[in-house]
Amino acid sequence: MSTDTLVMPPSTKPIESLDEVTVRFAGDSGDGMQLAGMQFTNSTVIFGNDISTFPDYPAEIRAPAGTLAGVSGFQVNFSSHEVHTPGDAVHTLIAFNPAALKANIADVRQGGIVIANEDSFGKTDLKKAGYEVNPLEDGTLSGKYQLYRVPIGKLTGNALKDSGLGAKDIDRCKNFFALGLVYWLYGRPMETTLKWIDEKFGKNPQVCEANKTVLKSGYFYGETCEIFPSSYKVPKAKLPAGKYRRISGNEAAALGCIAAAQIAGKDLFYASYPITPASDILHTLAKYKNFRVKTFQAEDEIAAMASAIGGAFAGDIAVTGTSGPGLALKGEGIGLAVMTELPVVIIDVQRGGPSTGLPTKTEQADLLQAVLGRNGECPLCVIAASSPSDCFHAAIEAVRIATKFMVPVILLTDGYIANGEEPWLLPDIKSLPKIEIKHPTGGNGHPFHPYERNEMLARPWAIPGTKGLEHRIGGLEKQDITGNVSYDPENHERMIHLRAKKVATIAQDIPLQTVMGPEKGDLLVIGWGGTAGAIRSAVERVQAQGHKVAAAHLRYMNPFPRNLGEILKNYKKVLVPELNMGQLRMLLRANFLVDAIGYNKIKGKPFLIAELEMKIQELLATFLETSQG
Amino acid sequence: MAIEALPQLTPKDFASDQDIRWCPGCGDYSILAQTKKIMPDLGIPREKIVFVSGIGCSSRFPYYMSTYGFHSIHGRAPAVATGVKVANPELSVWVATGDGDGLSIGGNHLVHVIRRNLDIKILLFNNRIYGLTKGQYSPTSELGKKTKSTPMGSVDNPLHPLSIAIGAEGSFVARSMDVNVKHLGEILTRAAHHKGTAFIEIYQNCNVFNDGAWEHVSNRETKDDTTLFLEHGKPMIFGKNRDKGIRLNGKMEPEVVQLGNGIKEDDLLFHDEKAAEPSLAFMLSRMRYPEFPEPMGVLRAVDAPLFEKGVHDQMKAAEAKNGRGTLEQLLNSGDTWVVQ
Numbered sequence A: 001m002s003t004d005t006l007v008m009p010p011s012t013k014p015i016e017s018l019d020e021v022t023v024r025f026a027g028d029s030g031d032g033m034q035l036a037g038m039q040f041t042n043s044t045v046i047f048g049n050d051i052s053t054f055p056d057y058p059a060e061i062r063a064p065a066g067t068l069a070g071v072s073g074f075q076v077n078f079s080s081h082e083v084h085t086p087g088d089a090v091h092t093l094i095a096f097n098p099a100a101l102k103a104n105i106a107d108v109r110q111g112g113i114v115i116a117n118e119d120s121f122g123k124t125d126l127k128k129a130g131y132e133v134n135p136l137e138d139g140t141l142s143g144k145y146q147l148y149r150v151p152i153g154k155l156t157g158n159a160l161k162d163s164g165l166g167a168k169d170i171d172r173c174k175n176f177f178a179l180g181l182v183y184w185l186y187g188r189p190m191e192t193t194l195k196w197i198d199e200k201f202g203k204n205p206q207v208c209e210a211n212k213t214v215l216k217s218g219y220f221y222g223e224t225c226e227i228f229p230s231s232y233k234v235p236k237a238k239l240p241a242g243k244y245r246r247i248s249g250n251e252a253a254a255l256g257c258i259a260a261a262q263i264a265g266k267d268l269f270y271a272s273y274p275i276t277p278a279s280d281i282l283h284t285l286a287k288y289k290n291f292r293v294k295t296f297q298a299e300d301e302i303a304a305m306a307s308a309i310g311g312a313f314a315g316d317i318a319v320t321g322t323s324g325p326g327l328a329l330k331g332e333g334i335g336l337a338v339m340t341e342l343p344v345v346i347i348d349v350q351r352g353g354p355s356t357g358l359p360t361k362t363e364q365a366d367l368l369q370a371v372l373g374r375n376g377e378c379p380l381c382v383i384a385a386s387s388p389s390d391c392f393h394a395a396i397e398a399v400r401i402a403t404k405f406m407v408p409v410i411l412l413t414d415g416y417i418a419n420g421e422e423p424w425l426l427p428d429i430k431s432l433p434k435i436e437i438k439h440p441t442g443g444n445g446h447p448f449h450p451y452e453r454n455e456m457l458a459r460p461w462a463i464p465g466t467k468g469l470e471h472r473i474g475g476l477e478k479q480d481i482t483g484n485v486s487y488d489p490e491n492h493e494r495m496i497h498l499r500a501k502k503v504a505t506i507a508q509d510i511p512l513q514t515v516m517g518p519e520k521g522d523l524l525v526i527g528w529g530g531t532a533g534a535i536r537s538a539v540e541r542v543q544a545q546g547h548k549v550a551a552a553h554l555r556y557m558n559p560f561p562r563n564l565g566e567i568l569k570n571y572k573k574v575l576v577p578e579l580n581m582g583q584l585r586m587l588l589r590a591n592f593l594v595d596a597i598g599y600n601k602i603k604g605k606p607f608l609i610a611e612l613e614m615k616i617q618e619l620l621a622t623f624l625e626t627s628q629g
Numbered sequence B: 001m002a003i004e005a006l007p008q009l010t011p012k013d014f015a016s017d018q019d020i021r022w023c024p025g026c027g028d029y030s031i032l033a034q035t036k037k038i039m040p041d042l043g044i045p046r047e048k049i050v051f052v053s054g055i056g057c058s059s060r061f062p063y064y065m066s067t068y069g070f071h072s073i074h075g076r077a078p079a080v081a082t083g084v085k086v087a088n089p090e091l092s093v094w095v096a097t098g099d100g101d102g103l104s105i106g107g108n109h110l111v112h113v114i115r116r117n118l119d120i121k122i123l124l125f126n127n128r129i130y131g132l133t134k135g136q137y138s139p140t141s142e143l144g145k146k147t148k149s150t151p152m153g154s155v156d157n158p159l160h161p162l163s164i165a166i167g168a169e170g171s172f173v174a175r176s177m178d179v180n181v182k183h184l185g186e187i188l189t190r191a192a193h194h195k196g197t198a199f200i201e202i203y204q205n206c207n208v209f210n211d212g213a214w215e216h217v218s219n220r221e222t223k224d225d226t227t228l229f230l231e232h233g234k235p236m237i238f239g240k241n242r243d244k245g246i247r248l249n250g251k252m253e254p255e256v257v258q259l260g261n262g263i264k265e266d267d268l269l270f271h272d273e274k275a276a277e278p279s280l281a282f283m284l285s286r287m288r289y290p291e292f293p294e295p296m297g298v299l300r301a302v303d304a305p306l307f308e309k310g311v312h313d314q315m316k317a318a319e320a321k322n323g324r325g326t327l328e329q330l331l332n333s334g335d336t337w338v339v340q
């Protein structure tokens, strides 16, 4: 097909150069916004920009069309330099209907571009979105934004009038018209999408051709139509040389689990019950069965946890994935893993809570549940991933700690980094950590003691099938060393301390906490998990303004790095931005008696760089003024 | 393949060094003894056997076996066992559970493990009471049962464990009794040899909190008239004088008939444990004293695909198609591009 090598003519309109751009596609959940966003992302990474994406979709699969509840969005931030977040203010919003406009317009920057599909701004559409008058006509937008009314539906129909497709199929193509238009607007090549269309619809030439036609129509519409005065270019980023792939947090977590099992030379057993936003880990792993990956879709969260424990007992690298409500259900099982001292990794992709909460929105409110949420004195290791690609390394680290210390590890990610994507420089295999597992072998004639410990306080991982090491474990309190059931009060207290000390010992095995910025100063901004990009960017901006502000971002939530207490003392104030009511702050206060200040947002959305920057400036102003004055 | 001669083990070799803590006279002792007794003849090395349990009196079982054992949490033994078996299908995996553990708190897992048909053996000790928590009614307690939690009598309709197992597509469903040691041993052996999930309901007497719960089927005087021992391919005959039988009436319901007076053996139902269609097995599972004799033996034993084999076969198929994955391939598995 000739289109495969299509080269777009150079634009004849003026081209403005920009450093960083944020584009958001928004429409009904049936409008194909996620697909358009993904395609734009693909083309943009291959073009050579750094990117960060943020899909934002409704909890309902098909919420009533045209309503605010049904709005689905996909945001792409791309730049000629490194980006750490999907962007604050939107440069271009593509709004497919009034509801999409209403839900998103507040995020568009002053003077930003709004492309509205005017075909969907009829009376009923407006009413569904709660507009009394048409916002495209009442002047509310035109002053503030560059508003472009494009009859996307009609233009798509015109482009396909000879295609032989029915009205419904034609309508389905309109997201590609918008995509083509945005490709033109930002000078993106279309090859990646054209190739994708061939692969996806190759078996159906009619649909295949139609999608290509519409995509190109969108592109040429931008080029030839009078309404757009110019297009923009965002030059390639200077990314470190090497091989890249685009990756989401859930994919990265899945690949990290496989990599860990491969490094350890063992099979991976992944048990999970479908739950938003963690299911993609299961979906991804199910595609890698030739990597000694066993996936098990359990009947419920509890079974997923319990079967992972069984898998670990039998000698597999055992992992279960879930989100907040599922973590609550797994609590008793996690306690069993603590008691039986088996290496199970639990991945919690956090979402808005409590209860069912906001399944598709992000939050960091499971930290205390992860650290403390079980009956009895039940310590375990908790770590957190800070970006989509970091989920890969965090998963390996979780497996490494679990198997080295014979302890369950909870890995916290969140909906934002789990679904968000970024380009990932593939790591050098040699740089990955070692995971050495030695199962004891029987036959030395001595009775086997399943609760005898090594210098790390880890017990031996003796697996069924090993002759001479037959033993029984369970949830009842264990006698030190022998592992027999014991109700002895002295022994119980000793075991409580032993289990706690073992987890505390992990601090000797993890890196010291680092800070970005001055080692001593006015303010330390400390965060954890998926807020890393926003905090880092905000602190960099404030540092550039000459302030003595540093950022520390925690991977290890329990135990904390052993130098954390010292670091906290080196700054006049400590600010803890979190997408919760202050859970890390509570832990820092309890552990280090530090008067940490919280900055808390619980809206189901990630931090904006600008709001963090403002908060830091405000805080600095309060005490720097008073100390100087 | 070199076959290593296994040393002949004895039941004693399957006893652990732990003191047994069941109440004296408890039916659990007999089940433990029969299990140990059949083990040597299965020819499975001790280290390849894993007993998994939940919580309750019956769930102490693994501590008393010298095999690998896992005393897990309430109701979850089938799920733990699933993990063990999928991780290593070569292990012989057994689950010890009770009417509360398996049918109340763990009902969900029980149903799903049975329908998946993992090659594991489930012994459900049914004593129709909560023993370990000191005597509350259980999901198999009869209506009206007076217990600590039901001083005015239970208003909770009981369920039939075998009906659940058959309803959950059980490929091997059987019943035996603690006091009938010979029969129990035979059924345990048959379960061990079945390829797939074997579910055995074992009538077990809790002499402390529910003594005599199975008196109607265990009493020497009456048991021949109150139980029906199933034999594959044989007519369903019972009674001290083997003069009663079960046949289907015009409404396709079972009825007890007296042999003689024109009713011959051939008029009776013949037991077919291999029937693909489980309706007759289900009908048997519903037969309760005093209307009917209670069936003992194997209600159903059919071939069905094994879950863990399916999992491993898919892995093998994926490997055959794409080769065994390496770390290198893993990292390069998406759409990649190179930045110079």
Ligand code: SF4
Pocket (backbone or CB within 6 Å): B021, B022, B023, B025, B026, B027, B028, B057, B127, B131, B132, B205, B206, B207, B208, B209
């Ligand atoms: S309480 Fe009942 S079931 Fe439990 S050990 Fe005692 S007799 Fe057996």
